[in-house]
Amino acid sequence: xxxxxYLAATFIVNIIALYMMFIYSPPLVVGAEVAADxxxxxxxxxxxxxxxxxxxxxxxxxxxxVLYLRKKDxxxxxxxxxxxxxxxxxxxxxxxxxxxxxxxxxxVYWNWDPRETTTLILFFAYVAYLAYRMAIEDREKKARLSxxxxxxxxxxxxxxxxxxxxxxxxxxxxxRLGKVEMSPPVTYTLIxxxxxxxxxxxxxxxxxxxxxxxTEKIAKVKAGx
Amino acid sequence: xxxQSRNLHIAWAILLKDLRLELRRKYExxxxxxxxxxxxxxxxxxxxxxxxxxxxxIPTSLWVIILFTGIxxxxxxxxxxxxKGTMDGxxxxxxxxQAIFLGKTFYCFILMGIVEFVLIPASMILFxxxxxxxxxxxxxxxxxxxFNIALIGxxxxxxxxxxxxxxxxxxxxxxxxxxxxxxPSVTATMKLAFGANLSLILPELRLIVAFLLAILLxxxxxxxxxxxx
Numbered sequence: 415x416x417x418x419x420y421l422a423a424t425f426i427v428n429i430i431a432l433y434m435m436f437i438y439s440p441p442l443v444v445g446a447e448v449a450a451d452x453x454x455x456x457x458x459x460x461x462x463x464x465x466x467x468x469x470x471x472x473x474x475x476x477x478x479x480v481l482y483l484r485k486k487d488x489x490x491x492x493x494x495x496x497x498x499x500x501x502x503x504x505x506x507x508x509x510x511x512x513x514x515x516x517x518x519x520x521x522v523y524w525n526w527d528p529r530e531t532t533t534l535i536l537f538f539a540y541v542a543y544l545a546y547r548m549a550i551e552d553r554e555k556k557a558r559l560s561x562x563x564x565x566x567x568x569x570x571x572x573x574x575x576x577x578x579x580x581x582x583x584x585x586x587x588x589x590r591l592g593k594v595e596m597s598p599p600v601t602y603t604l605i606x607x608x609x610x611x612x613x614x615x616x617x618x619x620x621x622x623x624x625x626x627x628x629t630e631k632i633a634k635v636k637a638g639x
Numbered sequence: 640x641x642x643q644s645r646n647l648h649i650a651w652a653i654l655l656k657d658l659r660l661e662l663r664r665k666y667e668x669x670x671x672x673x674x675x676x677x678x679x680x681x682x683x684x685x686x687x688x689x690x691x692x693x694x695x696x697i698p699t700s701l702w703v704i705i706l707f708t709g710i711x712x713x714x715x716x717x718x719x720x721x722x723k724g725t726m727d728g729x730x731x732x733x734x735x736x737q738a739i740f741l742g743k744t745f746y747c748f749i750l751m752g753i754v755e756f757v758l759i760p761a762s763m764i765l766f767x768x769x770x771x772x773x774x775x776x777x778x779x780x781x782x783x784x785x786f787n788i789a790l791i792g793x794x795x796x797x798x799x800x801x802x803x804x805x806x807x808x809x810x811x812x813x814x815x816x817x818x819x820x821x822x823p824s825v826t827a828t829m830k831l832a833f834g835a836n837l838s839l840i841l842p843e844l845r846l847i848v849a850f851l852l853a854i855l856l857x858x859x860x861x862x863x864x865x866x867x868x
Contacts, residue, residue: 483864532818539815546812549802555868559798562861566794566816569853573819580846 424613431610434603435459442600454518459603461511463611464504465533471501471615472540472571479564482557488630491557494564495547496622498540500615505537528581532574539567646738653729653742657715658749667715668750671708675758678704679765686766693766698832699825701762702784705755706817709788712750713809716743716796726800736866737859740793747796748789755781771834780831780840783847784824790851791816794858797865819850 439459441452478494481487512530513523524530543563550556596604661668682700686693720726729739759781763769770777795812799805827835827843 483861535815535818538811542808542811542815546798546802546808549804549808551803552801555801558864559801562865563798563812565861566854566857569819569857570815 420613420617424610424617427606427613428610431459431603431607434606439599439603440597451518454515457511457515459607460611461508461515462604463608464507464511466608467611467615468501468504468508468536469571469575470612471497471504471619472536472568474619475501475540475543475564476568476571479561482561483565488553488557489627491561492626492630493623494561495544496626497619498543498564500619500622502537502540502544504615505533505540508533509537528577529574532570532577536570536574539570543567642735646734649732649734650738650742650745653739654745654749657743657746661715661746661750667712668753671711671750671754672757674711675704675708675754676761678707679758679762683765690766693768694832695829697762697766697768698770698828701759702821702825702828704758705751705785706788706813706821708754708758709747709751709785709792710810710813712747713792713796713813714805715750716747716793717800718796718805721800730867736863739866740797740858740862743796744786744789744793747793748786751785751789752782755785768832770831772831772836776835776837776840777828777831780824780827780844780847783844783851784820784828787820787824787847787851787854788817790854790858794854794862794865797862816854820847820854823847823850 435456439456442455474497475494478490478497482490482494509530512533516525516527516530517523543560546563547556547560550559682697686696690696717726720729732739791813795809795816798812799808802808823843823846827840827847830840830843
């Protein structure tokens, strides 16, 4: 019952977000020097929430990894791995949506901007995390060693986020020193879109963890444990 | 002997043991030298004869060569111990695992340093350029950047010694962890090639040191989870 209520809420919030994205929010050009189609700006309402969802996913992987090393309970490892998989999907979406927007705004899909580059590095860090997990057979070793890697891989998250402060970049900066540099309609649309995307993220995370736990249980029963 | 001095003594002993082994076999150091020098020659193909843009390309390309050369050395750090069956011997040593990690990191750092000692002057002779800055700053930049790579490489070597497909996993795990120090190292090297002083490369040096301290702290805290089975 609780699942159905959550799903209904997610659906309603996302329908409202879609309305706000395409009808309520005005078209916009970011930056005076950019000669872009103002309608393409609407991609921002998917791009930024996807980035935030990816960062949250990788933070959950970090926390799950730390908790596994402390408590040695496989449920934390399952959470860390599931969150990493989802984080990769959202990070891939960020790169794809960002490239589409970049082509419109700057004329090229990819120009090795520090934010683009560090986000690509972040993506590959967690590809490496999942590849590493697949290369270890023993369950306990897989959990322990990938938790260590999950802690190290998290270093790429602040590198990606702070890249616009460390290096010169073409990437627009909409939140500067805690101050939001967007008009109210854009801000409200972004907030609703963010809530909608995070609701989707947490629901898929919940389902993935549930499925992984069931898979582990089946494997345990098959092994006679 | 106190615990601290015993740990340092064991770290030093491990460093000497690995260096002695390497000098006896010479296989990895020879591979690293060959790879580094062949890479420098390959850059000449892309630049063409009498290139005018050497200073824009070669000093920063050195870091690419150093990184790939380092990856060759990572297999000798822990993976060799696992393959030879000597890991249990290391685990039975009366020291903290961090001391062993430190010894291995310095071993990796010295191997890479030996190669760079030849590689950097060789590139300067072959491409007829020089660093128009203080030699001390150039050395400092390369030392800090190389130590970062050695630190990450040692941890990656320890992680991959338990896994399958080590050959592909070592670069796959190394590359995402390297840019935090590699990017400022490359930027600082580029600036030094054009005659920068300390104040101009200070932002990059700060980034390199910050990243080094972060990786060192993380490695120090969690290495024992990798070391013990």
